[in-house]
Amino acid sequence: xxxxxxxxxxxxxxxxxxxxxxxxxxxxxxxxxxxxxxxxxxxxxxxxxxxxxxxxxxxxxxxxxxxxxxxxxxxxxxxxxxxxxxxxxxxxxxxxxxxxxxxxxxxxxxxxxxxxxxxxxxxxxxxxxxxxxxxxxxxxxxxxxxxxxxxxxxxxxxxxxxxxxxxxxxxxxxxxxxxxxxxxxxxxxxxxxxxxxxxxxxxxxxxxxxxxxxxxxxxxxxxxxxxxxxxxxxxxxxxxxxxxxxxxxxxxxxxxxxxxxxxxxxxxxxxxxxxxxxxxxxxxxxxxxxxxxxxxxxxxxxxxxxxxxxxxxxxxxxxxxxxxxxxxxxxxxxxxxxxxxxxxxxxxxxxxxxxxxxxxxxxxxxxxxxxxxxxxxxxxxxxxxxxxxxxxxxxxxxxxxx
Amino acid sequence: xxxxxxxxxxxxxxxxxxxxxxxxxxxxxxxxxxxxxxxxxxxxxxxxxxxxxxxxxxxxxxxxxxxxxxxxxxxxxxxxxxxxxxxxxxxxxxxxxxxxxxxxxxxxxxxxxxxxxxxxxxxxxxxxxxxxxxxxxxxxxxxxxxxxxxxxxxxxxxxxxxxxxxxxxxxxxxxxxxxxxxxxxxxxxxxxxxxxxxxxxxxxxxxxxxxxxxxxxxxxxxxxxxxxxxxxxxxxxxxxxxxxxxxxxxxxxxxxxxxxxxxxxxxxxxxxxxxxxxxxxxx
Numbered sequence: 001x002x003x004x005x006x007x008x009x010x011x012x013x014x015x016x017x018x019x020x021x022x023x024x025x026x027x028x029x030x031x032x033x034x035x036x037x038x039x040x041x042x043x044x045x046x047x048x049x050x051x052x053x054x055x056x057x058x059x060x061x062x063x064x065x066x067x068x069x070x071x072x073x074x075x076x077x078x079x080x081x082x083x084x085x086x087x088x089x090x091x092x093x094x095x096x097x098x099x100x101x102x103x104x105x106x107x108x109x110x111x112x113x114x115x116x117x118x119x120x121x122x123x124x125x126x127x128x129x130x131x132x133x134x135x136x137x138x139x140x141x142x143x144x145x146x147x148x149x150x151x152x153x154x155x156x157x158x159x160x161x162x163x164x165x166x167x168x169x170x171x172x173x174x175x176x177x178x179x180x181x182x183x184x185x186x187x188x189x190x191x192x193x194x195x196x197x198x199x200x201x202x203x204x205x206x207x208x209x210x211x212x213x214x215x216x217x218x219x220x221x222x223x224x225x226x227x228x229x230x231x232x233x234x235x236x237x238x239x240x241x242x243x244x245x246x247x248x249x250x251x252x253x254x255x256x257x258x259x260x261x262x263x264x265x266x267x268x269x270x271x272x273x274x275x276x277x278x279x280x281x282x283x284x285x286x287x288x289x290x291x292x293x294x295x296x297x298x299x300x301x302x303x304x305x306x307x308x309x310x311x312x313x314x315x316x317x318x319x320x321x322x323x324x325x326x327x328x329x330x331x332x333x334x335x336x337x338x339x340x341x342x343x344x345x346x347x348x349x350x351x352x353x354x355x356x357x358x359x360x361x362x363x364x365x366x367x368x369x370x371x372x373x374x375x376x377x378x379x380x381x382x383x384x385x386x387x388x389x390x391x392x393x394x395x396x397x398x399x400x401x402x
Numbered sequence: 403x404x405x406x407x408x409x410x411x412x413x414x415x416x417x418x419x420x421x422x423x424x425x426x427x428x429x430x431x432x433x434x435x436x437x438x439x440x441x442x443x444x445x446x447x448x449x450x451x452x453x454x455x456x457x458x459x460x461x462x463x464x465x466x467x468x469x470x471x472x473x474x475x476x477x478x479x480x481x482x483x484x485x486x487x488x489x490x491x492x493x494x495x496x497x498x499x500x501x502x503x504x505x506x507x508x509x510x511x512x513x514x515x516x517x518x519x520x521x522x523x524x525x526x527x528x529x530x531x532x533x534x535x536x537x538x539x540x541x542x543x544x545x546x547x548x549x550x551x552x553x554x555x556x557x558x559x560x561x562x563x564x565x566x567x568x569x570x571x572x573x574x575x576x577x578x579x580x581x582x583x584x585x586x587x588x589x590x591x592x593x594x595x596x597x598x599x600x601x602x603x604x605x606x607x608x609x610x611x612x613x614x615x616x617x618x619x620x621x622x623x624x625x626x627x628x629x630x631x632x633x634x635x636x637x638x639x640x641x642x643x644x645x646x647x648x649x650x651x652x653x654x655x656x657x658x659x660x661x662x663x664x665x666x667x668x669x670x671x672x673x674x675x676x677x678x679x680x681x682x683x684x685x
């Protein structure tokens with residue numbers, strides 16, 4: 001085939017060539033942020049709320065002109081609450097989309113799984129994970145956790161159940177870092193003298209939990225505490241019920257969602273469960289309800305969606321404060337905009353951006369909690385709530401305010 | 403403890419018998435049983451919860467579905483590969499179980515489910531706590547053991563099954579149609595895996611890994627009893643059930659999952675043919 005070029009096509013080609021860098025420049029100007037959330041799998045009930053929050057904050061900021069004069073480009077990936085899927089997604093976000101941060105990871109295994117890639121690419125991570133290994137693995141100080149670590153869960157749940165007058169306990173935990181360290185926190189508060197026997201661990205995926213349950217209730221404890229995940233807790237609870245245990249059964253709220261309730265039916269009544277919740281009285285939480293189109297029912301809604309709003313807000317405020325998307329500078333600015341006394345308190349990203357641009361020092365107080373970080377990037381405290389399943393519904397029985 | 407062990411045994415004896423029967427005919431350890439059991443559990447769930455059938459009917463329908471799936475897998479996957487070595491087929495069966503699990507995850511998600519049947523408090527008998535559900539599992543397991551014995555010992559097809567397992571060529575010379583007998587065996591075994599799925603759904607929870615979690619105890623029971631010997635599998639199931647329950651008296655519970663592996667390793671070292679198997683002479 002003969003190739004010929006007319007003056008017209010030369011002109012068109014040259015114009016196109018000149019246009020291309022302009023398009024590329026426009027793309028470079030956007031700030032790319034990865035939202036990696038558990039939209040299916042174990043975190044499935046929470047992931048879509050987190051995703052929606054990330055998008056709402058980014059859209060609102062874009063509509064108001066963006067951050068550092070640049071638009072936010074959000075790349076959404078589903079982690080399936082599975083570390084292998086998450087690592088593949090993180091790979092794509094880092095090498096193809098060139099994101100500055102990956103936010104929204106939920107389970108500790110996912111947060112830890114993607115951490116080596118994020119650290120080597122100098123990318124900020126924001127998560128709601130509870131493993132005590134997270135601050136240890138974060139060598140560059142780029143990880144910010146919007147969830148208290150699991151020993152804090154254990155201590156808070158123990159404080160709440162102690163005030164119910166329960167005196168002796170038997171403990172059994174799923175054998176992983178999250179639940180083991182939660183059990184340690186629980187024991188720290190109730191004291192070893194309140195335990196009727198040595199606490200022990202079981203593995204997930206067993207072909208039966210009969211002997212473990214027999215051992216757990218052998219000394220007829222007043223209450224049993226079982227830090228666990230929904231799959232193993234459901235099997236363990238069925239066995240507890242079938243072995244006729246009538247004392248109090250205490251676990252974490254992540255194990256007692258709709259899947260648990262529909263699987264065990266009416267037998268679920270009486271189970272006590274606790275976990276960190278948003279500060280219901282905070283102005284930011286009330287703003288969140290309006291943004292998400294929810295009625296204020298006085299009870300906890302979207303426990304992780306609120307954290308999603310705070311992650312994106314804090315990240316964008318820190319970028320504006322740092323005046324760059326460079327990760328080390330942004331990480332430092334995250335402390336500046338969230339932690340410390342004597343600053344102007346802001347409850348949403350718009351007010352925060354306005355204050356920063358006016359040269360004010362700010363302290364962002366979020367919908368999930370007041371958001372103050374310790375030196376390792378862990379949130380200092382959250383409210384906790386204890387609920388009891390009554391007639392198939394969660395009824396709040398106590399709240400511990402941070 | 404004895405009662406706990408009995409329930410464990412009742413849960414793993416029928417699939418261990420089926421595993422042994424399949425091995426007898428096909429001459430390779432079929433690890434796809436995990437996937438087959440999961441198919442049984444989810445089929446019964448579909449008939450029981452979304453379609454509203456009573457559990458016994460749903461269980462029967464699930465047995466039919468699983469029988470069909472196991473036969474189809476045999477025809478589509480293992481039959482075209484029968485010239486390959488047992489090791490190749492074993493690896494293929496592991497791949498098959500992963501595929502089945504993931505297909506189920508695709509349609510049903512990884513959520514935990516249960517049958518439409520209320521949990522019951524136990525009866526207390528001589529210090530043991532027994533629920534009606536567990537008694538049913540034990541009774542059904544016994545009925546299946548006896549029925550399978552009668553089928554193998556007293557019927558023409560049972561004799562043909564044993565003949566094909568023993569020496570397919572000799573059986574063919576005597577006019578036994580090995581293809582039909584193999585199809586029948588895979589379907590019977592499929593029905594047993596389906597029923598195990600129902601029992602596992604009752605005892606544990608219905609989720610995509612429910613079958614895989616039972617695979618090692620089933621395999622251990624079949625090896626212990628002498629792979630290829632269905633009666634040995636019953637004794638093997640009892641011993642594995644007892645060993646798993648007794649472990650917790652001496653060792654932390656986290657080691658329980660390894661009991662099946664230890665039994666397999668010790669037996670392969672000391673008595674590779676199992677308790678009731680016959681030593682094979684290879685020339």
